[in-house]
Amino acid sequence: MSRYDPANIEPKWQKAWDEAGTFRAVRDPAKPKYYVLEMFPYPSGRIHMGHVRNYTMGDVVARTKAAQGFSVLHPMGWDAFGMPAENAAMERGGHPKDWTYGNIADMRAQMKPLGLSIDWSREFATCDPDYYGQQQAMFIDFLEAGLVYRKAAVVNWDPVDMTVLANEQVIDGKGWRSGAPVERRELTQWFFRISDYSEELLEALDGLTNWPEKVRLMQANWIGKSRGLQFAFDTVGAPEGFEKLEVYTTRPDTLMGASFAAISPDHPLAKALEGDPKVAAFVAEARRGGTSAEEIETAEKIGFDTGIKVKHPLDPSWELPVWIANFILMDYGTGAIFGCPAHDQRDFEFATKYALPIKSVYVAEGAEDTRLSEAYVPMKSERVHYVRGFAGGKLQTGDEAITAAIAHAEAKGYGAGVTKYRLRDWGISRQRYWGCPIPVVHCEACGIVPEKKENLPVELPYDVSFDKPGNPLDRHPTWRDCACPKCGARAKRETDTMDTFVDSSWYFARFTAPHAKTPTVMADADYWMNVDQYIGGIEHAILHLLYSRFFARAMMQTGHLPKKAIEPFNALFTQGMVTHEIYKTTDAAGRPVYHLPEDVTVLAMADRRFVVLGDVPPPEPDTIPDIDAWAQDLADAGMLVDVIPSAKMSKSKKNVVDPMNIIAQYGADTARWFVMSDSPPERDVEWTAAGAEAAFKHLNRVWMLCDRIASLPEGKPGTGDEDLMRATHRAIADVTKGIEGFAFNKAIAKLYELANAIQRSDASKATQRQAVMVLAQLMAPMTPHLAEDIWAHQGGEGLVANAPWPKADPAMLEDDTVTLPIQINGKRRAEISVPKDMPPAEVEKIALADEAVIRFLAGQPVKKLIVVPGRIVNVVI
């Protein structure tokens, strides 16, 4: 055979698969189906190692399932709408569409050499009018089903770029591009009613047993179910229509610690008071600043005393002041709270700042209730009763007290227990060009009217300019003009586009019938759904996956998905990143300077490791007596490089490895093998040049096994055939288990063991050939090209990609004799070799007769003897 030459064999086999249509997904009712999907990429233009790892994992699953007899769907597409395309257009000129499709072509060309078992005939991009037109059709169905509505919402508004910014795009209160201070503006936006599904989305998490527990928890926290008390204060001195003030609390047990009430600046009562210039000024101030996490964290609590009072529900003579406070959110609970500074950090800060009373409800066991009695003269029996517990005379705490407090409120008629969720409706309006147009029309006579389905897609105009800030669709001379779908009068199109998360919320369903004239086709969805294995990054643990779960329900409700697809992803796997060391030196001014991996030399001596700038030969151990002195010289010359391990690959830190370079150097199989080995797939894996080199060497070695076998004379008898056969079956069992359990690193370790066993074996030619063919089959999911080539050379029938997965013979998995360790008082002291099925009584005898055991027992009586068949013997003295 000669040399392992991936540059030659990889394209060869890719062509063979292509021509045979090996990966075409076929709806075959006679076979069980398996749908494996990796989160589709954003077409940035370059693939990175993270993609390689993600798609290789999916490919391993897809190829294994195909070999196991499943009809496999393994598609690929592009999450192609979004801001980077517009930014590129603004920065470099050009058009987002051209930029995006150019990137897709580039990335597809980079992905194909990986040899993934993808059905490329199903490929689409979310920016294809064909795709987003179907999305618009569903939007209209959702609208008619009451799943979509419009309302005014507070958003981050960049006054220079004239656009809404996502929270992540607000940095230090300023727009990330314009640098202008961000305003909080109220705009009318489209929303999906995801919050109607809060309880269902929460409850159904329990059924997702093949999702990581972590992701389920994150979603549960995000939905944020809480139980509490809602009640109304009677107000004193409030404007007409505000005789009551509704508040919600999860801590009704602290009601007796109330010292004020507070409302959001966006609360209707605050609005009613805005006639007062002082109130208006305060509200304006409170609204300043964005809604990003950092700002909220650092924002100071500010308040304004309205002069209005509310009566405590348990004691009408006790009045609390009503403040407007910037830390009260309008869209949680009722937008109003009662403040209990003794038991809430925020209320405490607020009360301290404005000198409001701080009254404890709970006091330490045995402590005198001094603060309480000082704060409340006169102590009405009602209060004491409340504080001491609602159901008895005892002080209750925690859930017990909360339950009792709600029961008390309901019994006395001043409030009711309610359940609230943190999850809010999903605002999807974006004032951007490069997204799916929201297919509605604004008509003066008819109001908001959905576009007629036969007019879909509402296609993005190509002739737009990005030379001015704001949404180009707003400025387009004619695109907005249209006829009202209802009355036919002249009307205007909606110019907002949809959040790109909408695009990715149903693409998995579209893959089941990617070219259909309807969003989905029931027969196809019914066959292929659900996604059996979904693989992607943990960064999508909440939004993408939650939105998709909502979408599946909405699509089901509007007849676009079968009922069984209510939870679209049967199993989810979240893979770790590919990291790389960062090489850093410091310039004269103390600024960090980063270096590309190819610009440094890594030198290892004994247990020391040095990274040196440039191409430096290692010191000769004989001529360099003192490594420290040698290293010091390099450091003095500014050539010694600092190493930051395990860092996320980033261009600015120059620690990026381009998969294309690796493929050019070693081939795709090496890259695939390396990213799957070493680290468990859910953990980060560090890319190292040495590791890649080692992977390549190993593939060479496996290749050479073929030569080895070829050099054996035909019919060569051998020794150890039985052992090699056992090792082969052991490998089948272990590798299969490893792949099925997403323990690819363990599967690879077992493949190393089998390769080692073959190499060391002196078995007959037939047995060795058999072992190598199994090795090729078991490696095929990871290194498909190498596997095909070996398979072909050994005379395998057809393509290894079509060969049925090998089955382990259970009889070959167990040895006839087992080695049992013997422990004395839990410490391992000896080892015996016994037949597998030997009765424990016999094992005991042999163990006690063992020389080493006798020595350690030193004549002491045996108190207890434990024999775990096939595992261990423990002697207790």
Place this chain on the structure above:
RNA sequence: GCCCGCGUGGUGAAAUGGUAGACACAGGGGACUUAAAAUCCCCAGGCCGGAAGGUCGUGCCGGUUCAAGUCCGGCCGCGGGCACCA
């Protein structure tokens, strides 16, 4: 602040409560070679010992068990998620 996860050799990591460190990287020694590369073989947790062997060892302290990296309790450290959510 609330919720969650993780701590094992020089490194990445294995280990249904049952021989801790499989497999690999880096390292050391050797074979082959004029030499190098490539390849192959051997060693390799710490300490004591020439070896046989002994002894300690899975972040720390304690507990359960014949037996604990694994289970329980408490600390320490690292990482992640959420967050003026009342």
